Amino acid sequence: MKSFTLLYLLVFLIHCKEFFPSIQSQDKKHWNFTWPVHTDQISDRVSSVFGESRWDHFHNGVDISSYLEKVHSIGEGKLLYTRYASDDPFREEWGSGDTVWIDHGKGAYSAYYHLHPSHGNLERSIQNGQEIGITGNTGHSSGGHLHFVLSLEYGRKIVNPLIYLPSIVDETAPLIGGLFVHVGESYTNINSGDSISLSDTFPFTVLIQDSGVRKSQRFGVQNVQFNLNGKPVQKSNFTSIQFEQEDWLNENGLKFNDLFLRDRYLVGNLALPSGEHTIEVVATDFHGNMAVKSFTFYVTRTK
Known part of the structure; x- marks a missing residue:
């Protein structure tokens, strides 16, 4: 809506x-x-x-x-x-x-x-x-x-x-899908072991979905944390949003565009130097079911 x-x-x-x-x-x-x-x-x-x-x-x-x-x-x-x-x-x-x-x-x-x-x-x-x-x-x-x-x-x-409502059943951990780098309206999937060339700062996103008692259910998650080379770059909670500064912010004070790029979770706008990099994704649903996935890839800086 x-x-x-x-x-x-x-x-x-x-x-x-x-x-x-x-x-x-x-x-x-x-x-x-x-x-x-x-x-x-x-x-x-x-x-x-x-x-x-x-x-x-x-x-x-x-x-x-x-x-x-x-x-x-x-x-x-x-x-x-x-x-x-x-x-x-x-x-x-x-x-x-x-x-x-x-x-x-x-x-x-x-x-x-x-x-x-x-x-x-x-x-x-x-x-x-x-x-x-x-x-x-x-x-x-x-x-x-x-x-x-x-x-x-x-x-x-x-x-x-x-x-605040009576509990529902959910024993399934979130599913962490692919990692993507976006260049304008285009994006490229990054798998572990891939080598990519970067010339500037680009947004990186990840696809995360949670299912309930039915596999066809596709939910978001309550908490997500992204670590780059062992250091946190973003941690977000989705338990509430509050109207401040003429916009809706989550409890970490982040706007929608700070947290999402279209239908994917935004890792961040990253300027990665040449070399090996690891992005770790930690996702937890409302019931505390957790999933962790890491992507290790190699960057060649062209500028």
Whole structure:
């Protein structure tokens, strides 16, 4: 979905913070949230996780594969905001599609995107587990699913919902794919033992994917560290993003373009001298499953 849709809404919600009590706790047990789609197969249904690349912005929630199923509030609260295409049928549809936002108190908001157009009138008071909509495919959506967002600090911080929802099953370590060097719009795959020629500083990227209980699931990772010749060049966490300096930053203070190049994780813009170099990739998913892979290659500097 388009990042500006969420941006404008959250900026509005942030400025409304004086109407709500200050946040007291971010502890999972304090909130006692439940999954918004009630199914015994939730581990199979999660199709995307928080912090993944969406080419030009962070994926800011969890996607649950679902169509025409009931959507439930993850906890009690008050109705904060709704936006349905039927409110203004002549206006261009937002990326989030039909949407419901709920205020759970103490600065916590939950949001439910791409809902089916069929909906009833919601009262101001929302109960835990109350039906608030039906999963659909509205907005910028390529298939039936619920995009679920959880934010704290009155919308200033969007967090990984997996931290606060009941645990899902995942015993599979991330898969670290190839290493790439990019020159303009082109890129070259680098395998261990390769020799490459470089004339300038170029971005290096790596493809990392994590799977859940199904091999077809393709997730991002929660932590990634890149080491160049035994020294760290970048370490990033994807547990939250915060709106600062007119942009969304991860907890390391890095923007999207500092962390990704299109759909790949950015190792860095590297000016490598001639000689042997080793890039080590350490990737960890939300459940602590870790993968490590090293690429050793040789550089000939042409300038």
